[in-house]
Amino acid sequence: MLNKTLTASTERILAKYDVTKIRFKQNCLIDTNEFTLTQLNCLFELTKFYQANIHETQNLYPVNQLKYVATLFYEASTRTKTSFNIALTNLGLKPINIDISTSSHTKGESLYDTLLTLKAMNVNLAIIRHSSSGVLNFILENYPDLNMKLINAGDGSHAHPTQALLDLFTLMEHEKNLKNKKIVIVGDILHSRVARSNIHLLNLIGADVHLVGPETLVPFSSAEIKATIHHDLNTALTNADFVMALRIQFERQNQGFIISVDDYVLKYQVNKHNLKLAKANVKILHPGPVNRNIELADDLINDQSISLIQKQVANGIQVRMACIAMLLKQDH
Ligand code: CP
Numbered sequence: 001m002l003n004k005t006l007t008a009s010t011e012r013i014l015a016k017y018d019v020t021k022i023r024f025k026q027n028c029l030i031d032t033n034e035f036t037l038t039q040l041n042c043l044f045e046l047t048k049f050y051q052a053n054i055h056e057t058q059n060l061y062p063v064n065q066l067k068y069v070a071t072l073f074y075e076a077s078t079r080t081k082t083s084f085n086i087a088l089t090n091l092g093l094k095p096i097n098i099d100i101s102t103s104s105h106t107k108g109e110s111l112y113d114t115l116l117t118l119k120a121m122n123v124n125l126a127i128i129r130h131s132s133s134g135v136l137n138f139i140l141e142n143y144p145d146l147n148m149k150l151i152n153a154g155d156g157s158h159a160h161p162t163q164a165l166l167d168l169f170t171l172m173e174h175e176k177n178l179k180n181k182k183i184v185i186v187g188d189i190l191h192s193r194v195a196r197s198n199i200h201l202l203n204l205i206g207a208d209v210h211l212v213g214p215e216t217l218v219p220f221s222s223a224e225i226k227a228t229i230h231h232d233l234n235t236a237l238t239n240a241d242f243v244m245a246l247r248i249q250f251e252r253q254n255q256g257f258i259i260s261v262d263d264y265v266l267k268y269q270v271n272k273h274n275l276k277l278a279k280a281n282v283k284i285l286h287p288g289p290v291n292r293n294i295e296l297a298d299d300l301i302n303d304q305s306i307s308l309i310q311k312q313v314a315n316g317i318q319v320r321m322a323c324i325a326m327l328l329k330q331d332h
Contacts, residue, residue, distance in 0.1 A: 164197035
C-alpha cells in the first residue's frame with residue numbers, strides 16, 4: 001500500500017512537469033547540454049521526494065515498465081557504480097553488473113555488439129562508463145535502430161551528466177538561487193568530463209562561472225567557453241561562493257601538462273590559507289576521488305563546516321534514482 005502511494009507520488013511529480021517537456025533526446029541521458037530548466041526542476045523535485053522517503057522507496061517504481069538494467073563500467077569507478085547500484089535497488093530494480101574484465105569485450109566484442117546481445121535478453125536500459133569520449137553519441141548516431149535507453153556514467157573527457165546533476169543539487173541545497181553566485185572550478189579542466197557537464201548546467205541557471213589552472217590544463221579563452229578564465233588561483237578565489245576542485249588525472253598526464261606535482265601544489269592547491277580570499281561562508285566540492293594534499297589540503301576535505309564532498313556522494317543516490325525514473329517514464 002505504501003509503495004503504491006509512493007509510486008503514485010512519483011507519477012504525480014512526473015505528470016506535473018508534462019512528459020513531453022522532460023523528454024530526453026533519443027530517450028538517453030548523454031550530457032547536460034540537452035537539459036532545460038523544466039527538466040532540472042522535475043529532476044530535483046523527484047530527488048527531494050526520494051530524499052524525504054528514502055527508507056520507504058523499495059519497489060517505488062513500477063518494475064513492469066522496465067525489463068532489465070545493465071551496468072557496463074569499462075573504466076574504474078567507486079562512487080558512480082555503487083551509487084547507480086543503490087539507486088536501482090531502491091527503485092526495486094535488480095542491476096545486472098557486467099564484469100568487463102571477464103566479458104566478451106576481452107575477445108574483441110564491440111560496445112554495440114555487447115548492447116545488441118543484452119537487448120536480446122530484454123535489457124532495455126544500459127548504464128555505461130567508457131574511456132572513449134563521445135562513445136555513446138557514436139552508438140546513437142551510427143546505430144539508431146538499437147532502440148535502447150542509455151545513461152552516460154562518464155565517457156573519456158566528454159561528459160559525466162549525473163555527476164554534474166548531483167553537484168548542482170548539492171550546491172542548490174546550500175544556496176537556492178545560484179544566479180550570479182561565483183563558482184570557481186580549479187584544476188584539470190582540459191581532461192575533465194565533470195567540468196564540461198557542470199559548466200553547461202551552471203550556465204543554464206545563470207551562475208557566474210570561473211575556471212582556473214595552468215595554461216596547459218585550462219587552454220581556453222572566454223570566447224570559447226562561457227566562463228571567466230584565470231591562471232592565478234588567488235585572483236579566482238577572491239569573493240568565491242563555492243570552489244570545486246578537480247582531480248589531477250595522473251593517468252592522462254603523460255604529456256607534461258604540469259611541471260611537477262610540487263609546482264602544481266604551490267600554485268593551485270586549495271587550502272585554508274588561500275580560501276580566506278573567498279566569501280566567509282564558502283563551501284568546497286570535489287567529484288572524487290581526491291588526491292589528498294594535491295588539489296585540496298587534507299584539513300579542508302575533512303572539515304564538515306566547509307566541505308560538501310560527503311554530501312555530494314550521498315546526494316548522488318537520489319539524483320540517480322530521479323534520472324532513472326525520468327528515463328523510464330519515456331517510452332520508445
Ligand atoms: N566522481 C566519480 O565519477 O567517481 P568514480 O570514478 O569513483 O565513479
